Amino acid sequence: MKAEAWIFASCTIFLVLVTPAYWLVTDASDHGGDWTGTSALVMTTLLTLMVTIYLGFHANKMDPRPEDRKDAEIADGAGELGFFPPYSWWPLWTAMALGTVVFGVAAAAWWLGIIGIVLGALALVGWIYEYYRGEHAH
Structure with missing residues (x-):
């Protein structure tokens, strides 16, 4: 260092x-x-x-x-370098939700921003908890 x-x-x-x-x-x-x-x-x-x-x-x-x-x-x-996660679709959905929020703000469509926030919260929860259920559960 x-x-x-x-x-x-x-x-x-x-x-x-x-x-x-x-x-x-x-x-x-x-x-x-x-x-x-x-x-x-x-x-x-x-x-x-x-x-x-x-x-x-x-x-x-x-x-x-x-x-x-x-x-x-x-x-x-040599030795273990750390945990490297496998593929994940959650970053794509989170980015798309953020894009929806930004587009809603830019187009002054408050309803679209709210939809994007709700979808973003769902995508973020899915991303955070993806290793607790499904194919990659620990």
């Missing part, structure tokens, strides 16, 4: 240098620099700084992973 901390630290340093430069370059008028871009860069800088600090603290407290050690073998990284 030290490598990830250094990557985010370099991004933070880059953004600390770029943000004031952006403010000065966009200062074309007497009204000040571009508030939108500058505030977005400031928030991005703070977010990368937050990730840098988090990774830096945890990198010092953790044992090095096999990919972090120079003397590691390929077999050191």
Whole structure:
């Protein structure tokens, strides 16, 4: 995790240098620099700084992973990597319900938005509980 901390630290340093430069370059008028871009860069800088600090603290407290050690073998990284779910139709239905809600809002058809919200709630419940019943039940 030290490598990830250094990557985010370099991004933070880059953004600390770029943000004031952006403010000065966009200062074309007497009204000040571009508030939108500058505030977005400031928030991005703070977010990368937050990730840098988090990774830096945890990198010092953790044992090095096999990919972090120079003397590691390929077999050191073997083992279970996690649970990878099989195919699922629920993301499709959830996305279609969200599309219905968005179309209902864009077309000012409140009734279509309500239908989309109800269908989206059903699809989301189906997606969450898909491993408790049916073919993939545990």
